[in-house]
Amino acid sequence: xxxxxxxxxxxxxxxxxxxxxxxxxxxxxxxxxxxxxxxxxxxxxxxxxxxxxxxxxxxxxxxxxxxxxxxxxxxxxxxxxxxxxxxxxxxxxxxxxxxxxxxxxxxxxxxxxxxxxxxxxxxxxxxxxxxxxxxxxxxxxxxxxxxxxxxxxxxxxxxxxxxxxxxxxxxxxxxxxxxxxxxxxxxxxxxxxxxxxxxxxxxxxxxxxxxxxxxxxxxxxxxxxxxxxxxxxxxxxxxxxxxxxx
Amino acid sequence: xxxxxxxxxxxxxxxxxxxxxxxxxxxxxxxxxxxxxxxxxxxxxxxxxxxxxxxxxxxxxxxxxxxxxxxxxxxxxxxxxxxxxxxxxxxxxxxxxxxxxxxxxxxxxxxxxxxxxxxxxxxxxxxxxxxxxxxxxxxxxxxxxxxxxxxxxxxxxxxxxxxxxxxxxxxxxxxxxxxxxxxxxxxxxxxxxxxxxxxxxxxxxxxxxxxxxxxxxxxxxxxxxxxxxxxxxxxxxxxxxxxxxxxxxxxxxxxxxxxxxxxxxxxxxxxxxxxxxxxxxxxxxxxxxxxxxxxxxxxxxxxxxxxxxxxxxxxxxxxxxxxxxxxxxxxxxxxxxxxxx
Numbered sequence: 355x356x357x358x359x360x361x362x363x364x365x366x367x368x369x370x371x372x373x374x375x376x377x378x379x380x381x382x383x384x385x386x387x388x389x390x391x392x393x394x395x396x397x398x399x400x401x402x403x404x405x406x407x408x409x410x411x412x413x414x415x416x417x418x419x420x421x422x423x424x425x426x427x428x429x430x431x432x433x434x435x436x437x438x439x440x441x442x443x444x445x446x447x448x449x450x451x452x453x454x455x456x457x458x459x460x461x462x463x464x465x466x467x468x469x470x471x472x473x474x475x476x477x478x479x480x481x482x483x484x485x486x487x488x489x490x491x492x493x494x495x496x497x498x499x500x501x502x503x504x505x506x507x508x509x510x511x512x513x514x515x516x517x518x519x520x521x522x523x524x525x526x527x528x529x530x531x532x533x534x535x536x537x538x539x540x541x542x543x544x545x546x547x548x549x550x551x552x553x554x555x556x557x558x559x560x561x562x563x564x565x566x567x568x569x570x571x572x573x574x575x576x577x578x579x580x581x582x583x584x585x586x587x588x589x590x591x592x593x594x595x596x597x598x599x600x
Numbered sequence: 601x602x603x604x605x606x607x608x609x610x611x612x613x614x615x616x617x618x619x620x621x622x623x624x625x626x627x628x629x630x631x632x633x634x635x636x637x638x639x640x641x642x643x644x645x646x647x648x649x650x651x652x653x654x655x656x657x658x659x660x661x662x663x664x665x666x667x668x669x670x671x672x673x674x675x676x677x678x679x680x681x682x683x684x685x686x687x688x689x690x691x692x693x694x695x696x697x698x699x700x701x702x703x704x705x706x707x708x709x710x711x712x713x714x715x716x717x718x719x720x721x722x723x724x725x726x727x728x729x730x731x732x733x734x735x736x737x738x739x740x741x742x743x744x745x746x747x748x749x750x751x752x753x754x755x756x757x758x759x760x761x762x763x764x765x766x767x768x769x770x771x772x773x774x775x776x777x778x779x780x781x782x783x784x785x786x787x788x789x790x791x792x793x794x795x796x797x798x799x800x801x802x803x804x805x806x807x808x809x810x811x812x813x814x815x816x817x818x819x820x821x822x823x824x825x826x827x828x829x830x831x832x833x834x835x836x837x838x839x840x841x842x843x844x845x846x847x848x849x850x851x852x853x854x855x856x857x858x859x860x861x862x863x864x865x866x867x868x869x870x871x872x873x874x875x876x877x878x879x880x881x882x883x884x885x886x887x888x889x890x891x892x893x894x895x896x897x898x899x900x901x902x903x904x905x906x907x908x909x910x911x912x913x914x915x916x917x918x919x920x921x922x923x924x925x926x927x928x929x930x931x932x933x934x935x936x937x938x939x940x941x
Contacts, residue, residue, distance in 0.1 A: 364767060364827075366775065367770055367771070367774065369774045370774030373777055410763060410863060412862060412866050413866055453769070453770035454766070454770040454773035
């Protein structure tokens with residue numbers, strides 16, 4: 355038996371999917387969710403093998419929800435239309451279904467899942483997300499999870515991002531949040547005219563800078579609005595100067 | 601570049617003209633200094649005639665049917681050039697060297713040459729002018745066509761949000777097996793709505809009543825899609841019924857509000873639409889809830905708003921017809937549509 359979860363904010367969309375799945379005897383729908391938050395809770399609780407995931411949903415979208423899922427899980431995206439969908443899905447998901455889809459098309463997706471019988475690897479999900487955030491110009495927020503709490507951080511609120519082993523620390527006025535991601539990823543996906551890699555370990559929001567100081571020969575530091583000091587590497591200093599246009 | 605080439609060829613032609621004239625006079629035993637003076641005077645008078653001709657043609661553009669008239673012009677001008685030349689010659693050149701007065705052949709050759717030069721100037725000028733004009737018209741047409749296409753595309757993009765269209769089709773697909781009557785109803789709503797968005801004349805004003813009717817088609821579809829999550833409060837004052845409004849203004853704004861509300865918050869969402877007559881303006885307010893703690897929700901919602909703003913600006917020539925405000929957890933778009941008395 356394959357345990358499955360439906361995550362879609364439109365009741366009729368879930369209804370259509372349920373109707374189709376009635377005849378797939380090896381699929382058991384263990385829960386239905388209206389949004390990503392419910393989705394995360396249900397995944398935690400039921401540990402499903404497969405999720406059907408819509409992309410445009412309230413508060414956090416399907417990609418952002420998936421980013422917060424820690425265990426490997428099979429994902430079939432169901433979406434009406436997305437400019438970046440095709441590319442993104444090809445990189446990671448078991449399959450993607452464009453609404454409205456036929457029962458035969460759904461059958462094909464399920465067959466793919468049964469054959470691979472492998473959950474979508476985390477590596478692949480990561481790749482999907484990388485594609486998604488590159489293609490999605492509206493990527494103006496980062497979703498993080500602190501224990502049970504899910505936080506949405508507006509990119510403009512970020513002071514700087516710090517590399518921390520396999521994680522990054524996202525520093526904002528409200529404090530620090532951990533996220534399993536590479537600094538390289540954010541350097542590539544955030545607006546380069548606002549976020550500058552000033553050091554191997556730091557990606558800085560340049561609107562937070564008040565001063566750049568020379569501490570000793572060839573060694574500069576950036577002073578932030580909250581008086582915090584960050585070291586600048588030599589190439590970081592040059593990049594920062596270029597971005598600031600000085 | 602073109603102008604430089606033009607100038608060089610004119611100067612070359614002019615110099616050759618003078619040289620030929622001098623050689624002709626020298627062959628008729630005229631001393632060099634007098635030949636030079638005579639030829640220069642003639643060439644100068646000719647240049648002056650050509651120049652005045654060009655100036656005139658700049659403002660008066662004869663069309664191709666006036667070819668006879670143009671030939672008449674150059675003959676009159678040629679005659680005038682020869683007359684002026686003779687008057688000047690009589691003043692400064694000794695009688696024995698006035699070759700042209702003695703040779704009717706030379707006079708004829710000179711007259712024909714002058715006539716040809718002037719005619720060529722008219723013809724070249726006419727061809728160049730015609731060409732640039734044609735190019736300009738072509739460019740203008742092309743530009744107008746491009747603008748028109750862009751506007752049409754924008755309109756289509758505005759009305760036909762693919763998300764909306766495909767999700768609606770998906771809802772119909774879901775309804776078919778267990779509630780065929782509802783599915784049929786929704787298909788009809790969607791068809792009627794789409795028909796309304798591809799109307800032919802986008803600039804003609806329509807009755808506000810009609811705009812509301814079209815909006816209601818859209819709202820009824822959205823209500824089926826989002827079920828009880830979406831509440832609509834429609835508050836349309838009776839006096840606004842006959843107000844005029846450009847078509848398809850309201851729906852993109854309401855769609856924005858719904859998207860903003862539905863995807864920006866959790867739980868049930870109430871969209872409030874209020875219209876009343878306010879002096880000489882039809883005042884419409886669209887309110888939706890938003891999460892004031894989630895800054896990220898604000899970006900990416902401006903597309904419909906900007907497009908409608910641009911359209912109203914084009915139609916009414918005023919930039920203050922759309923205003924937005926935030927209060928508590930409510931986002932308001934206020935729209936003023938001027939009414940002629």
